[in-house]
Amino acid sequence: MTHPHCHAGDPVATLDTPALVVDLDALERNIATLAAFARERKLRLRPHAKMHKSAAVARLQLQAGAVGLCVQKTSEAEALAAAGIDDLYISNEVIDPAKLARVAALARRVKLAIAVDSLLGVQRLAAALRAAGSTVDVFVEIDVGQGRCGVAPEQAGALAAALRAAGLRFAGLQAYQGKAQHLRSPAERTAAIEQAAAAVRTALASLERLGLSCPLVTGAGTGSFVHEAASGLWGELQCGSYAFMDRDYADNERDADAPRFEQALFIKSQVISRGAEHAVLDAGHKSHAIDSGLPRVWRHEWSVQNGGDEHCILRGAGLPPLGETVWLVPGHCDPTVNLHAQLVAVRGGLERGVVEAVWPVDARGCVS
Amino acid sequence: MTHPHCHAGDPVATLDTPALVVDLDALERNIATLAAFARERKLRLRPHAKMHKSAAVARLQLQAGAVGLCVQKTSEAEALAAAGIDDLYISNEVIDPAKLARVAALARRVKLAIAVDSLLGVQRLAAALRAAGSTVDVFVEIDVGQGRCGVAPEQAGALAAALRAAGLRFAGLQAYQGKAQHLRSPAERTAAIEQAAAAVRTALASLERLGLSCPLVTGAGTGSFVHEAASGLWGELQCGSYAFMDRDYADNERDADAPRFEQALFIKSQVISRGAEHAVLDAGHKSHAIDSGLPRVWRHEWSVQNGGDEHCILRGAGLPPLGETVWLVPGHCDPTVNLHAQLVAVRGGLERGVVEAVWPVDARGCVS
Structure with a gap:
């Protein structure tokens, strides 16, 4: 009911x-505004569906030029895939073998990507994909200052090499600084994303030392994306809240050059x-x-x-x-x-x- | 899904x-413990389903002797009625005429009660019931110290008289002190329910002055019910959380004589x-x-x-x-x-x- x-x-x-x-007029303007920002800067836009959890909103974002959607959970990916969304990135770790079997099964039906931050995660993902005969894009998550998931930036190269050795497809770096999103002043957010950018550079250097190139750095949120975009490092933006907005984002002081x-x-x-x-x-x-x-x-x-x-x-x-x-x-x-x-x-x-x-x-x- | x-x-x-x-063994013991407490004191028990929202748990409570269930919302009552629960009390105010029409329609299918705290609420409820040809038990909610819904205790008599004049069935007083539930010490909770009991006595006096008797005082929660039970004023307990419990209730210092x-x-x-x-x-x-x-x-x-x-x-x-x-x-x-x-x-x-x-x-x- x-x-x-x-x-x-x-x-x-x-x-x-x-x-x-949802005020549709406002929603459509928000979607168009960020799509234009990304297009003008030749950045990929993969909005985060953890925010709206809705295939209808996802379709509006795809129609405006998004390359696909992010989700945080396997069951979210399953639900959106069942509703017709066919390019999804689980920007989070999955470690349970039974759940990884579901990831591998889903990868037979849609274009799928996932993040890893551990050798155990790599091994189990590789085993699940082998068993299902499917493939996914795999991003190495690095901790860019949030202190939650992700390897230390200097370890990115070793994990990328390990995942390639396990037969997985290295797709790039997951680099999201969640704590930066609600720092109230532009100066604080600038500093947080400068620190995140330094972490990305460290991770890129660790890849280079092993002769690995990085296809893509993906991350950024509604509070900070102008800084990731300006850095020249990120190639894909994952903003979610921009479509609906909330009181917490409205309480941020806007960056002078940020879209409204x-x-x-x-x-x-x-x-x-x-x-x-x-x-x-x-x-x-x-x-x-x-x-x-x-x-x-x-x-x-x-x-x-x-x-x-x-x-x-x-x-x-x-x-x-x-x-x-x-x-x-x-x-x-x-x-x-x-x-x-x-x-x-x-x-x-x-x-x-x-x-x-x-x-x-x-x-x-x-x-x- | x-x-x-x-x-x-x-x-x-x-x-x-x-x-x-849900740990079923613990759940069943909790349900049996509060049922025994109420039975020994000859109190009615109408557990609050806003907590579990589940007909299966409601049935366990009814099997243990509960007289029915409380809910907070019309749609909750509709959902539980659809799942087979047939004695429900909306312990909250409804003021919207379209929603009151749903209340009146539901009252044709299950035994239903509702709270009011305004003359407008009485008038609209009476109109909805007249239109549907149904009846409900109506409780006058009094503010016993929470400062949220409820009339001032001394106004209970006037509102009860008004609802009777409008053709409604006066069922008693809704007297719930939500703020008392998580006061950490027994002394603080004792004081809060003493204040609530004083408010109930004031309301009862205002009814008596108009020649109205009070069929039932209903209220109490998991943090305070031993005090309402000891007061001799409340005839029905509405505890909800006792069945599942949580960290916040575990943080309360227990009353010496309270069931565990x-x-x-x-x-x-x-x-x-x-x-x-x-x-x-x-x-x-x-x-x-x-x-x-x-x-x-x-x-x-x-x-x-x-x-x-x-x-x-x-x-x-x-x-x-x-x-x-x-x-x-x-x-x-x-x-x-x-x-x-x-x-x-x-x-x-x-x-x-x-x-x-x-x-x-x-x-x-x-x-x-």
């Missing part, structure tokens, strides 16, 4: 709440209880993820207080009355989308718009 | 990760990347909600660091190697369950157990 029930042609005003709504993305993702909510000095909405953190902070009210200055799983509490002057619609900008788009079964795509604005499409969140809950 | 793929009879050891796992509940909910995860001083798991906050803090590792002292949507980072002595299984205790059970399509119910313990059932999370994502 999916909620809310709605159909193309319904006025937004009648849409049940809470609902996850518009807020395209909203929670439609409603006032269900009123006190003298507060209003209670019917949307809590089962409707919008709060890992990156609370949502913001769109076009109003009311403060938002955490009201638990199912409520938000608003305070401030001129609070809305019982039954009033309130539009929220989620704190973090990726895990917010993952909470919902569907994206309601709206044309003509939030107030007077009309539902143009209802898109399933094809890979919702695909964490495995 | 649901993940992970598994079937009854599978060894837990082969279960794909991340997976939401066991941790029954886990995320099975796996090490997918290793550094010299950290291990990276394949489960992040798309697998476990972090609104109430990070998960804890079960039976190990490793510290857990937020690794983003799809990863956790472990630090400490004797870190697990690549591929090792790690069991996480989620910070907050309710929104964690809501992230998953299914609960994998395991018999015989986490290490050597076997999958006994795979339960759908029937009301996953039902926020409307």
Whole structure:
């Protein structure tokens, strides 16, 4: 059962709440803006589908020139492949043999790539592909400053040599600095990506020492991609959030030369209880993820207080009355989308718009 | 598509990760423990299904003597009714006429109750029920200290009189102090529920002044219910988390006389990347909600660091190697369950157990 029930042609005003709504006009402009940026710089664009988990949005990105999509999980790749997306990169490590068998099986049906950061990962991937008779592009992930996955940059050459020796296809370097995305000032982000670029250069030197060339460096996110693009090192951008945006990205100070993305993702909510000095909405953190902070009210200055799983509490002057619609900008788009079964795509604005499409969140809950 | 793929009879050891796992032995003991507590005190027990969202767990609770289930949302009630649960209480406000029409329609199929805290809510509910020719039990919600929904206690009588005048059936008072649940010390929780009890007495007096009797006071949660039970005021307990438990409840200092509940909910995860001083798991906050803090590792002292949507980072002595299984205790059970399509119910313990059932999370994502 999916909620809310709605159909193309319904006025937004009648849409049940809470609902996850995409402003189609803003979404299309965001997709076109980043596509133009990449095209002008002759960079490949492979947007991250961990954000929208939706084949419908992926198709809009592919139509605008994206070379394929990134995902983080094998089950995400399976879900998007089942929905018709046929060029996918699992930009993350898989170490379980049973899951690697699924990766190898999927590689028989779609063009697939994956990241590795360990010799065990290489050996198991090679065994799974041999058993299935399939091939994938393999990127060596290097740690460019995040301190999470990835080998030390100076070890990239040795791992690339090992994967080639195991019969795998070395496709390049996975170099993503997740922690740089929400550093608030351009100066901080510049410094973080300079450090990441130094790590990439170290990794490239370690490849050269072994006589290996690097077909591609892939990475970058919505907060930092202008810096990766300017470095001349990255050949592919993996931005995800740019398509929908969120409160956390809006809180970044923009780089002077960065393209501007518009807020395209909203929670439609409603006032269900009123006190003298507060209003209670019917949307809590089962409707919008709060890992990156609370949502913001769109076009109003009311403060938002955490009201638990199912409520938000608003305070401030001129609070809305019982039954009033309130539009929220989620704190973090990726895990917010993952909470919902569907994206309601709206044309003509939030107030007077009309539902143009209802898109399933094809890979919702695909964490495995 | 649901993940992970598994079937009854599978060894837990082969279960794909991340997976939401319920220890059936612990779950059954938790359900029996609270049922006995309520039975001995002649209190009604109406567990909150906002936590598990699962008809299978609801049936276990009903078999143990629960009178019915609570839910927070109309769509949750619809989903559980569709899965065969036929006595449901929406312990929350609904103000939208279209949604109230669904409430009224559902009341023709199951025994239904709902909360109100406004005259507008009363008028619209009455109109919807008249149109559908159905009836529901109506509870007046009072604010017992949480500062969210609910009328001031002294206004309970007037709202009860208004709802009776509108032809609705007054069923009693909704009196839940959500903020008391995670006050860490018994003394703080005692004080909070003493304040809530004073609010209930004020509300009862306001009813008496208008010649109205109160059929039932309903409320209480896993952190505070011993105090509501001891007060002699509440006749029905709404605990939800007791069945699964979580890290946040485990962090409470127990009341001396409180029943003990066991941790029954886990995320099975796996090490997918290793550094010299950290291990990276394949489960992040798309697998476990972090609104109430990070998960804890079960039976190990490793510290857990937020690794983003799809990863956790472990630090400490004797870190697990690549591929090792790690069991996480989620910070907050309710929104964690809501992230998953299914609960994998395991018999015989986490290490050597076997999958006994795979339960759908029937009301996953039902926020409307």
